[in-house]
Amino acid sequence: MLLTLDDNDLSQNLDLDSTVMSGRPLKKRMLAQLARAVQILEQQHHVRPCLAVVQVGDHPASSVYVRNKILACKKTGVVSMLHELPGDTTDAELHALLERLNADPAVHGILVQLPLPEHMDPQAAIQLISPSKDVDGYHPVNLGDLMAGRGALEPCTPRGVMTMLRAYKVDLVGMHAVVVGRSMTVGRPMAQMLMRANATVTVCHRFTKDLQEHVKRADLLVVATGVHNLIKGEWIKPGATVIDVGITRLEDGSLSGDVDYDVARERARYITPVPGGVGQMTVATLLENTVRSACQTLGVEIDLRRA
Numbered sequence: 528m529l530l531t532l533d534d535n536d537l538s539q540n541l542d543l544d545s546t547v548m549s550g551r552p553l554k555k556r557m558l559a560q561l562a563r564a565v566q567i568l569e570q571q572h573h574v575r576p577c578l579a580v581v582q583v584g585d586h587p588a589s590s591v592y593v594r595n596k597i598l599a600c601k602k603t604g605v606v607s608m609l610h611e612l613p614g615d616t617t618d619a620e621l622h623a624l625l626e627r628l629n630a631d632p633a634v635h636g637i638l639v640q641l642p643l644p645e646h647m648d649p650q651a652a653i654q655l656i657s658p659s660k661d662v663d664g665y666h667p668v669n670l671g672d673l674m675a676g677r678g679a680l681e682p683c684t685p686r687g688v689m690t691m692l693r694a695y696k697v698d699l700v701g702m703h704a705v706v707v708g709r710s711m712t713v714g715r716p717m718a719q720m721l722m723r724a725n726a727t728v729t730v731c732h733r734f735t736k737d738l739q740e741h742v743k744r745a746d747l748l749v750v751a752t753g754v755h756n757l758i759k760g761e762w763i764k765p766g767a768t769v770i771d772v773g774i775t776r777l778e779d780g781s782l783s784g785d786v787d788y789d790v791a792r793e794r795a796r797y798i799t800p801v802p803g804g805v806g807q808m809t810v811a812t813l814l815e816n817t818v819r820s821a822c823q824t825l826g827v828e829i830d831l832r833r834a
């Protein structure tokens with residue numbers, strides 16, 4: 528283990544009796560722990576972890592995400608390097624920048640904010656990032672390592688969900704987990720991580736017949752589709768844990784998830800709100816991956832349970 532978080536500390540300040548599984552207090556604790564790890568790296572190894580963020584064009588949602596990531600860097604002491612490229616940047620120009628960042632020993636994490644403009648190839652960019660600096664965990668090498676059960680850098684959103692489940696002390700062993708959505712960035716790695724935690728996993732997607740029947744049998748439901756209110760509240764098994772990853776911006780400008788929250792909340796043991804749930808964990812886990820990557824480069828292990 529390159530970096531081990533202190534789970535007892537993460538559970539502090541959480542209201543485990545509430546139905547709402549909030550990401551905000553957890554993100555705060557995680558960032559505080561990561562700030563401690565950054566301090567250790569600086570004091571004992573004279574290195575500050577550094578995250579390079581590359582944004583192409585000015586997609587408004589991306590700008591908000593990038594801002595939040597840079598802010599989280601500031602809170603932990605991680606150095607952030609923002610590269611803003613114009614919307615007409617070519618693949619070759621982006622690749623040249625990624626090669627430079629790969630070769631820069633001061634850079635520990637590289638993130639290309641998605642989506643890229645339509646004329647660009649996101650897979651080519653992801654595959655060019657050195658796997659050891661791929662803090663989004665999207666590189667095929669890192670996804671393969673996740674399958675093999677030895678991942679160092681894992682996709683932030685599902686990894687953040689796992690951290691959340693541990694902090695809220697949800698016992699996954701033998702649980703029937705249903706994951707709705709099978710993207711490479713959320714659904715698939717989520718299913719892998721839940722299997723690794725000894726849950727029994729069903730994966731549903733847009734071609735699944737009788738989605739409702741699968742959802743009704745879920746002790747743990749993770750939904751990542753981007754389809755607003757796809758999951759009706761009445762489908763939730765009483766006492767289930769519901770993780771809503773989806774984000775939809777409604778006409779009034781507010782954000783909402785894939786689950787009919789108000790009705791589901793009446794039936795669930797735990798449910799994550801949107802906003803204020805999984806999204807918080809995604810950002811915190813990005814920082815965790817950046818510090819982890821710096822530990823890997825330096826050959827250092829940090830155990831925050833003892834630090």
Ligand code: NAD
Pocket residue numbers: 684707708709710711712713714731732733734735738751752753754757772773774775805806807809
């Ligand atoms: P994606 O479009 O790549 O994948 C969507 C998945 O949902 C697909 O596998 C598809 O088969 C499935 N799906 C679509 N319609 C369905 C239906 N009617 N029934 C069953 N399955 C259906 O999306 P993604 O990148 O995995 O993201 C999913 C959602 O999660 C989006 O709203 C995205 O904004 C959100 N997201 C949130 C975070 C976060 O930090 N909270 C991070 C990543 C993604």
